[in-house]
Amino acid sequence: MDWLDQVRWNADGLVPVIAQQVGTNDVLMLAWMNREALAATVARGEAVYWSRSRARLWHKGEASGHVQKVHELRLDCDGDVLLLRVDQLGGEPGVGAIACHTGRHSCFFRRHEDGAWHVVDPVLKDPELIYR
């Protein structure tokens, strides 16, 4: 059986993908792939997602330069979640790589505390300078 057939795609033909930085093991983001995106990711060695909002393939970093180089791809016990271990490129020298479109290292920059969400991570680069 083809390895792509072993993934349990959801009713929309998608699977959630956790992107994790190699080395630090930081969780950077969660995005989605369809079969074509997953095949493209493996073929290129760079993350290619399916953008649900734009309904098209999305080569991560195509606008920002913040490409994710693939180090390892893993499948979970149920076959319906992927873990993509990457090296996140981009960002300014010395400030760390930027995965989030808000200009932050990780998309998970809000922490729950005392019944509210608090922004706890800094913007490393103004998004207007990233997507110009």
Add this chain to the structure above:
Amino acid sequence: MDWLDQVRWNADGLVPVIAQQVGTNDVLMLAWMNREALAATVARGEAVYWSRSRARLWHKGEASGHVQKVHELRLDCDGDVLLLRVDQLGGEPGVGAIACHTGRHSCFFRRHEDGAWHVVDPVLKDPELIYR
């Protein structure tokens, strides 16, 4: 606005939750929560998911003892994914904690290589001994 209302629940009233081990930053699993599960998780300080297969609340570790103690809860930029940083309990002394129902540390124990999925992580404890 209530912090629970700031989560962008999907059409089924669910949100994907990445469970990550504090300290090592290992990604352990991905599961789902509804509003009630998320509120229960915060109230108890232990992970409570929504089991889609059993259609009920699932206090992780209720059968195995492999409870996840919550250290930190984060929300992503789009508000539709949670990152739950936990201390995974259970497992045998010296072999490491077990998050996966297969008896492994993490659910992501299959690695893509040469067009196939390969099991690369060991079973730490026989599941028949975990769920007896």
